[in-house]
Amino acid sequence: MTNTLQKNTKKESKVKGIAGRKENHTLTYIVLVIFTLIYILPILWMTISSFKSGTELFSYPPKLLPSRFTLENYIDAWNRGDFSLYFKNTTIVAVSATLLTVVINTMAGYAFAKYKFKGSTVIFMFFLATMMLPLEVLMIPIFQVIRTFKMYNNFWGLIIPCAATPAGVFLVRQYFLTIPNELMESARIDGASETRIFMKLMIPLAKPIMSVLAIFSFLWRWNDYMWPLVVIRDTQKYTVQLALANFSGQYAVDWGSLLAMSVLTMIPVLVIFLLFQKQFMKGMIAGAVKG
Structure with a gap:
């Protein structure tokens, strides 16, 4: 009976350890994604804005996507x-x-x-x-x-x-x-x-x-x-x-x-x-x- 309880306790601790590591990895991925977006968004905005016309560049409120993509610039x-x-x-x-x-x-x-x-x-x-x-x-x-x-x-x-x-x-x-x-x-x-x-x-x-x-x-x-x-x-x-x-x-x-x-x-x-x-x-x- 004692051996069975010890085995169950070990299994539970392993499961909790795996779950804890998954939570830590998930938190790490979330932080990395946030920082990635912070760095990428200005570049993405610059790239999309390069296809906008002159009037749309200064439109308010600003739009992420242009109404018409153009290569004029x-x-x-x-x-x-x-x-x-x-x-x-x-x-x-x-x-x-x-x-x-x-x-x-x-x-x-x-x-x-x-x-x-x-x-x-x-x-x-x-x-x-x-x-x-x-x-x-x-x-x-x-x-x-x-x-x-x-x-x-x-x-x-x-x-x-x-x-x-x-x-x-x-x-x-x-x-x-x-x-x-x-x-x-x-x-x-x-x-x-x-x-x-x-x-x-x-x-x-x-x-x-x-x-x-x-x-x-x-x-x-x-x-x-x-x-x-x-x-x-x-x-x-x-x-x-x-x-x-x-x-x-x-x-x-x-x-x-x-x-x-x-x-x-x-x-x-x-x-x-x-x-x-x-x-x-x-x-x-x-x-x-x-x-």
Whole structure:
């Protein structure tokens, strides 16, 4: 009789524990959904409003859905704003800078993680310390370097200065620390050179963190406004962020065209993230495992 009561008590406690976990999960999902809606609603409102006519944009009370979907804002902004040129400029800068960033940061992070040389720790600490300096502090000296090397008012002035980022080197180093050194030792015993070890062994293993770097770098370059504003003077070399600022005049703002082009500028970012999202998650998780 006592054993039966004990078994029933254990079953009841298990059932209560499962029910409690389900309640906790349900509460967590509700909170996540609420925060998701908070972040998505402004983007959803902007996207839908880009298909509204000029009169409906300022109608009161405001309506979520337009009475008639129209592409006038997109056509007008694309033709009048010459956005095909700005998209081409931004694509050249973002893609070139991303490729260069991935190459340099991967090599630097690999060196700091797998090679021990005199002063490596001190150099790495000083390198990380630059993360505490905002761009506004470094802007003037970097601009002087840009002028000295004749990179002012051209794309190289946007691509070169931020090719090596402390955050990128740190992420790559943390990721390579999770890879056992025994793999390199085995390759050396088999007669592989250091270059071959890096290219044939380490690069394939580092694809997740390289995807993380690619996404972060592309997002940064595509959405950057401050540095192109400083470096670029010629309107024919403007990026999309500088072009969007032109829709805000001194006395009026072309809201329809501004909303339409803002929606279009989000599309490349979404495409890049969807292409690399699996590798992105793997790289973020693995890079945070070992310090």
